[in-house]
Amino acid sequence: MTEFVIIMLVKMFVIFGAVMLTMTYITLAERKILGYMQIRPGPNRVGPWGLLQPIADGIKLFLKEDIIPDNASKAVFVIAPAMALIPAVMTIAVVPFGPEVSILGRNVTLFMADINIGILYIFAVSSIGVYGIVLAGWSSESKYSLLGGLRSSAQMISYELSMGFAIVGVIMMSQSLSMVKLIEAQKGVWFIIPQFLGFAIYITAAIAELNRTPFDLPEGESELVSGYFTEYSSMKYAMFMLAEYINIITVSGIVTTLYLGGWHGPVLPPLAWFVIKLLIVVFFMIWVRATLPRLRYDQLMTLGWKILLPASIVNILLTAVFMTVFG
Amino acid sequence: MSEIVVQKIKERFPDSFLDSYSFRDENTVIIKKEDLVAVCRYLKSDPELSFDFLSDLCGVDYMGRETRFEVVYHLFSISKRHRIRLKAMVGEGEKISSVTGIWSTSDWHEREAFDMYGIIFEGHPNLTRILMPENWDGHPLRKDYPLKGR
Amino acid sequence: MAETKNMILNMGPQHPSTHGVLRLILELDGETVVKLTPEIGYLHRGVEKLGENLTYHQFIPLTDREDYIASLSNNLAYCMTVEKLLGLEIPPRAMVARVLLTELQRIASHLIWLGTFGLDIGAMSLFFYCMRERETILDIFEACAGARLTINYFDIGGLRKDLPVGFEKQVRDFIAIFPERMKNDYERIFQDNKIVRIRTEGVGIISKEDAIDLGLSGPLLRSCGVPWDVRKSNPYCGYENYEFDIPTGKTGDVFDRYLVRMEEMRQSLKLVQQALDRLPGGAFLADDPKICLPPKQKVMTEMESLIHHFKIVSEGFEPPVAEVYHSIETPRGELGFYIVSDGSNKPYRLRFRPPSFVNLESLAKMAEGKLIGDLIAIIGALDPVMGEVDR
Structure with missing residues (x-):
């Protein structure tokens, strides 16, 4: 028992540390990649190749004055960033x-837990993150924040549906809700091939869930300044950013697990494959950000309800038919 | 071309036509401010003139003259490609009719003339200051408004 | 159901996409703009008042600070108005150089517009590509005048100094790269993008009649299908001798405004090419010692030139008692100057007809009843420069 606790604790620290480190460097990578895509060098002053930039950013955010607006509902205002960050972690x-x-x-497994409803767990927990955003928007007593909060709650609820439906196809094929079983089911063929429609829907909805371009309406800076975290500063602001980037890693991890065969791959060790695939998904998201403009609010809703949701249902039907006929 | 415009105004409104002159092919017509709207309506609706575009509207302060201010209208016809300058004199504290009903664009121009000179345009939907703050004292472009040291 | 109230949102004057210090008071019903009231004047510097207290020469640098995105066009409009007042003849070299440089300025201005418009609707990368090409143009300006933004290169009577050595090569290099860049870097990433299309098509439509009634000019008016361009209707600077088209739109929506401006950049490039091919030699400044500053060489060596120099700098010149209005086509529309001269060395009244000011007036008409996202796209397509709106 003690051994189990120790192993878990060690794993917790290692995974948490690794994720936090990756996350900070994803911020740098994002700025660098965007920079190169936009014919500019990106951060290159702090350390060689800008490598110390995330650390400098962290220190800066720590030392900033923590401002709470006078009219804000203070308790909620303080809790909101934590509400966003904790589910992400x-x-x-x-x-x-x-x-x-x-x-x-x-024998150690390279994940914290393999619960038999892993995928449901992710959905359940990540939905709580929406509360952080909604509460942040509401408690700030700022109109921009309020609009941002409203937008994001509507957006997240709409896209959660198609996201959920999109993975039903995968679950049907693997006959399991466990993340590990899902990966094991992809030993032969990655699900991206039979489930391509589902993959496309999932990644679109996932980008919308993450509030990233072209679905960054909740924080669309040309419209709502910064959306729900307009009034936040210092570490509270940083916590939203942390949550956002950790969510990027999580979502990329889920995409890798569900569609890209998880840790399967030749020659290289499984962990390396997983990380490589994860980073490719992250790169894809950055690439999308550099390329696409922002949708309008009503267009976003149209896309979610009228295109993605029906498409995901069609995907389920197709999978069912496919499985009955061939499987 | 614009001489014809001057002629037509003169024929049509002999009573309100005060003066006209030309400098570097630009024709200026001075009319009585009472008939401004009628003249403008005519200028816009007459098919031969069709001044559909109000390029500019501004005030000028001739301090020391009997009627202190002038409102200057620069008209242009997009189809006929001719211009005319129309002027109407208005004294301090007097009112002049607004032409917002004829060219909507004059809305902000008239607000600016009011802001800068205090010329009051009768019939303007919302004659408030536009460039200066609401609670500003005085009208900055008047000649008796000092450049500095207020 | 509970009673609902519209929300008043104060947008600006500090807001990322109001292009300067424009303040909009929005009445929102959810995301829909019910009522829009623009509040301007945050950048008011009293330029017209200043103009009445400066000599004609002293005022030229202030014109740069009006429409700071296209300062050469403002220089040109002012200088031409004063020249019209004086009846001054401009040497052919200066005329051609003016066309060439203002057309380059038009391209630079439209590039800024394109970049910021992209930012407004969320396309981030386009901005940097546009800035790259604008940089090349600014380098040309820098070689000419030493300044990049407030260029102040045109003088009453011609140019402030002659075109620099290597000017032709710089411009030819730009002409060589620009069409390809436009095609590959702007149109392929932006115009053909589905999201851009749905964000811009059918947004902010204004009819032909309304556009004329509201005094819209420039690309905004042309996008409604009115082929009016001051360069064609009242040619100045010898525009009648150049070959170029006036692009027009059909529906008058935001996408048409985009198309019109893109085509205008192509036409401007054509004009630059033609101007460069026919750029004559000779004087760059009119030979009128009472009005135009003598060259430094002469001031240093000739007594008479020194006296003229001193007189112009200290007193300026005295134009006839008259009034003139002259307008040119800037990237934003019809920019007019109205100067009343009382025969003294300072204008009695100096009036701007700023295109942005008039164009901005139509914002409420275009945006009321639309969504916030549309409003941002409409402001972006309107291309207001607040320096010019507030003066």
């Missing part, structure tokens, strides 16, 4: 970074 628990490996003579 919690979802990492079931992301399977690699299979069982043997370290120091012990």
